[in-house]
Amino acid sequence: GQNIDQPTEMTATEGAIVQINCTYQTSGFNGLFWYQQHAGEAPTFLSYNVLDGLEEKGRFSSFLSRSKGYSYLLLKELQMKDSASYLCAAGNYGGSQGNLIFGKGTKLSVKP
Amino acid sequence: DAGVTQSPTHLIKTRGQQVTLRCSPKSGHDTVSWYQQALGQGPQFIFQYYEEEERQRGNFPDRFSGHQFPNYSSELNVNALLLGDSALYLCASSYGNEQFFGPGTRLTVL
Numbered sequence: 387g388q389n390i391d392q393p394t395e396m397t398a399t400e401g402a403i404v405q406i407n408c409t410y411q412t413s414g415f416n417g418l419f420w421y422q423q424h425a426g427e428a429p430t431f432l433s434y435n436v437l438d439g440l441e442e443k444g445r446f447s448s449f450l451s452r453s454k455g456y457s458y459l460l461l462k463e464l465q466m467k468d469s470a471s472y473l474c475a476a477g478n479y480g481g482s483q484g485n486l487i488f489g490k491g492t493k494l495s496v497k498p
Numbered sequence: 499d500a501g502v503t504q505s506p507t508h509l510i511k512t513r514g515q516q517v518t519l520r521c522s523p524k525s526g527h528d529t530v531s532w533y534q535q536a537l538g539q540g541p542q543f544i545f546q547y548y549e550e551e552e553r554q555r556g557n558f559p560d561r562f563s564g565h566q567f568p569n570y571s572s573e574l575n576v577n578a579l580l581l582g583d584s585a586l587y588l589c590a591s592s593y594g595n596e597q598f599f600g601p602g603t604r605l606t607v608l
Contacts, residue, residue, distance in 0.1 A: 390540070419597070427601070427602075428588060428601050428602050429541065429588070429599050430599070431596050431599075486541075490538070
C-alpha cells in the first residue's frame with residue numbers, strides 16, 4: 387500500500403527551531419517533497435530530496451533517509467508567518483513526473 | 499512570468515450537475531496534474547496530462563475526466579456531482595522536479 391504519515395499539529399515559539407517528521411511507504415518512490423500551505427491558499431514548494439542527506443535552503447532544511455522511509459523538515463528562527471500547514475509528499479512517478487502522494491499535513495502554530 | 503492560473507475561483511453547483519474547471523500552466527511547463535483537496539486533508543492526485551493525453555490516473559471514478567489542449571492548458575470535468583465532490587481543486591504544472599500549484603478552484607456542491 388501507499389501511506390504518508392506526519393503529525394497532525396505542532397506548536398512552537400517564535401525564534402525557536404521545529405522539526406516536522408514524515409514517514410512514507412510507497413511503490414515507485416522517486417523523491418520526497420515538502421510544501422507549505424497557508425489556510426485557503428495553494429501549496430507552495432519548499433524542498434525536494436531524492437538522495438539521502440540534508441538539503442539546506444535558508445531557514446528551511448529537509449532530510450531524507452530512503453532506507454528508513456523517513457524525512458523531516460527543519461524550520462529555524464521561526465517567524466509568525468511560518469504558521470501554516472506543512473505537507474509531505476512522495477513522488478510516485480512510475481516513469482513520469484507529477485504524481486505526488488500527499489500526507490494530511492502538519493498544522494504548525496507559531497506563538498509569540 | 500505568470501504562474502499557474504485557474505478559473506473560476508469559486509463555484510457553487512447542485513447535486514447531479516456537471517462542472518468544468520480550467521487551468522493554464524506556468525510558462526514553459528508541458529505537464530499538468532489535477533488534485534482534489536478536501537478540508538483538513540492533503541491533496542489527492544486525480545490525473546495527469548502530457549502531450550494532450552492522460553498519462554496517469556489516481557483512484558477517482560470515471561465521472562472525473564479531463565483534457566489538455568495544444569497550448570498545454572487543461573480542463574477538469576466532473577459529471578453527476580455528489581455532495582462529496584465539494585473540495586478545493588488544485589492544478590499543478592511541472593517541468594523537472596518542481597511542481598507549481600495554482601490558487602485552486604473552491605467547488606461547493608449543494
